[in-house]
């Protein structure tokens with residue numbers, strides 16, 4: 001008779017020698033999986049893995065909707081989805097597949113990708129002092145993740161070639177680059193000058209953004225949010241946690257619209273808009289797939305002067321651009337012109353025109 005695996009033993013195995021070791025999960029990833037599985041244990045009291053059914057996952061989905069954070073706020077739909085997905089992958093690893101159809105999984109709305117607009121960034125920098133400006137311009141000028149920025153040391157920056165080398169620093173800081181992909185990113189002359197001025201103010205070979213104890217400053221985002229409030233760029237609609245209290249962003253530096261990840265997306269978007277190809281952009285961001293990079297790029301604001309110019313330029317070209325044949329013997333209708341184009345296209349492809357076209 002096969003040995004039955006308990007849910008408890010499977011979870012322990014998964015988070016230690018199993019999947020976690022195989023994928024070399026970072027601390028944060030491990031914590032996310034551990035939390036999701038702990039919540040699953042709260043909702044499902046069964047002993048053995050082979051007892052788990054679709055009903056347990058449905059019950060888990062219900063429990064997730066009631067989970068609150070340490071400050072009493074309901075967890076976001078996206079987080080609910082992630083916990084659910086993580087538990088499903090855990091069960092899949094042990095051969096418990098397709099317990100509930102994907103149509104029954106929790107759903108969340110995909111947010112439109114936003115990047116900060118240049119005027120707001122200009123204003124933000126105007127209200128920042130030299131140190132605060134360093135943090136803002138740094139993240140805007142390299143597109144680093146928060147952890148990457150906090151672990152950069154002066155010797156990682158080559159100011160003469162204007163590039164920054166990013167790699168894991170496991171031994172000293174217990175930190176590693178996501179997907180363990182080290183990379184070198186080029187920086188603008190402006191950022192190089194800015195960093196050089198900072199180094200003159202803070203000489204030495206340590207971290208560029210270290211705290212007084214020489215450890216990575218984990219609160220760089222707080223610095224940015226302080227400037228946001230001072231510059232009046234807070235949205236005024238959201239709440240955040242400040243000194244363990246729930247406070248509005250209109251009076252405290254907690255506006256959720258301002259995060260380092262959006263500075264990263266802004267950097268990526270501006271790079272592509274200024275002509276950098278997406279493959280280079282992907283490598284600079286340290287992504288393993290182009291699909292992830294595409295999810296980072298914000299579409300341009302319809303009202304921006306550049307987008308307006310593009311809309312104007314694209315419009316007339318369609319009806320009276322140089323490719324439009326001159327009407328012969330009377331006016332040719334646009335529809336006829338399009339039909340002809342389609343016929344030519346299909347003939348060129350050595351394919352049969354579609355019935356609707358051939359009937360014309």
Ligand SMILES: [Zn+2]
Pocket residue numbers: 234235236237238239249250254255256257
């Ligand atoms: Zn806000």
